[in-house]
Amino acid sequence: MGPQGTDSPVRVNGRRFRVNIMSAVAPRGAVWFTVFTATxxxxxxxxxxxxxxxxxxxxxxxxxxxxxxxxxKTVKAWLEENAGRIELHLMPGYSPEPSPGEILNAGIKRHVHPARTRSADDLAHETRRFLHQRQKQPHTIRGYSHARHARYTLE
Incomplete structure (x- = not known):
């Protein structure tokens, strides 16, 4: 402990891993996702x-x-080529209500603990495991779209 009025040193283990996640949540209960470490x-x-x-x-x-x-431009061009299969809707700049995808992300943060992993690959594996479990629980995923605080869903 340092003298009163000064910050005490905090010991950390130096292990800090991160992975990137993209997900799409359908109101009917389907989930698509990718976990990656690239840019x-x-x-x-x-x-x-x-x-x-x-x-x-x-x-x-x-x-x-x-x-x-x-x-x-690259994404816009791809969307034009695939207009019959997919349409992208951009959320407003300020969106205080969570989307179903953000509710899914909150579940990841609650259940996947980086401190329990030894590497970025291990963290990615645990994240994929959680998301695969959610894919088998469409009733839970449907609840994300119908939560009273969720917005920005298309039926």
Whole structure:
């Protein structure tokens, strides 16, 4: 402990891992996701969008934030080429209510603990495991879209 009025040193183990997650949550209970450690760019986003567009069996409406990648020329061109399969809707700049995807992310933060992992790969594995479990629980996912505080869903 330091003298009164000064900060006490805090010991840390130096292990800090992070992974990136993208998810799409359907009101009917489906979840698509990707967990990656690379930089988020147009190529990563397009690969992600291609999966629900291919697997959903109908036209997909994706609601996304206003990240520069979501508005890039490359993404816009891909969306034009695939207009019959997918449509991207951008959320308003200020959105205080959580989207179903943000509710899913909150679950990840509650159940996947970085302090219990030994590497970024281990953290990615635990995150994927949690998301695979959620994919098998469509009743839980449907609840994300119908939560009284959730907004920005398309039926």
């Amino acid at each position: 988020f760019d147009s190529e990563v986003f397009i690969r992600f969008l291609a999966r629900p567009a291919r697997q959903a069996g109908r036209r997909v409406h994706v609601i996304a934030g206003r990240h520069p990648v979501h508005r890039s």
